[in-house]
Amino acid sequence: xxxxxxxxxxxxxxxxxxxxxxxxxxxxxxxxxxxxxxxxxxxxxxxxxxxxxxxxxxxxxxxxxxxxxxxxxxxxxxxxxxxxxxxxxxxxxxxxxxxxxxxxxxxxxxxxxxxxxxxxxxxxxxxxxxxxxxxxxxxxxxxxxxxxxxxxxxxxxxxxxxxxxxxxxxxxxxxxxxxxxxxxxxxxxxxxxxxxxxxxxxxxxxxxxxxxx
Numbered sequence: 533x534x535x536x537x538x539x540x541x542x543x544x545x546x547x548x549x550x551x552x553x554x555x556x557x558x559x560x561x562x563x564x565x566x567x568x569x570x571x572x573x574x575x576x577x578x579x580x581x582x583x584x585x586x587x588x589x590x591x592x593x594x595x596x597x598x599x600x601x602x603x604x605x606x607x608x609x610x611x612x613x614x615x616x617x618x619x620x621x622x623x624x625x626x627x628x629x630x631x632x633x634x635x636x637x638x639x640x641x642x643x644x645x646x647x648x649x650x651x652x653x654x655x656x657x658x659x660x661x662x663x664x665x666x667x668x669x670x671x672x673x674x675x676x677x678x679x680x681x682x683x684x685x686x687x688x689x690x691x692x693x694x695x696x697x698x699x700x701x702x703x704x705x706x707x708x709x710x711x712x713x714x715x716x717x718x719x720x721x722x723x724x725x726x727x728x729x730x731x732x733x734x735x736x737x738x739x740x741x742x743x744x745x
Contacts, residue, residue: 538724546723547587550730554579557733568736583726590719613659613694614651617666620687621648627681638674642666663695 539546558576565571628635639645643665650658679685
């Protein structure tokens, strides 16, 4: 049962019971139409159709599938990105070990000094910040200086590409988080409306009429 439901059973139990009540309601419509003017065969058909549509649209639908897929894509990008920036940092440490001041300046310029610790702890936002700082500041002359020490230029280029790819994946994940919340809210409203209508209708039934819920 989802959050904020008006009933204390599963969605499946509620909708199946509601459909049983609605079908019985229709079976007795000729008698019930004398109780209320709005209890017509058309009303009964519409109620059954609404319940069927809710069952078809929402039961068995995994509202979080998109979010899981977006998160999986983000994780898939995060792993190689963290690996490459860590490898880059290790090579800078080795290549500039005799020039500690220059080493520290490069790492500070490219965002490692500020963001690397948080990245290593799995902070996604820190990884995005590191990648964008890297991409913004690794200009032609700095790239030439670094590769001149022996680093393969592809490692730098890969890190640059991660910035846009990772940011897009992160946006997708956030969108799906919001979409999941909206879908959940919609389901709650639809199911609660069905439940409330069935309960109100049952309370109004003459005691001699049984719907066998």
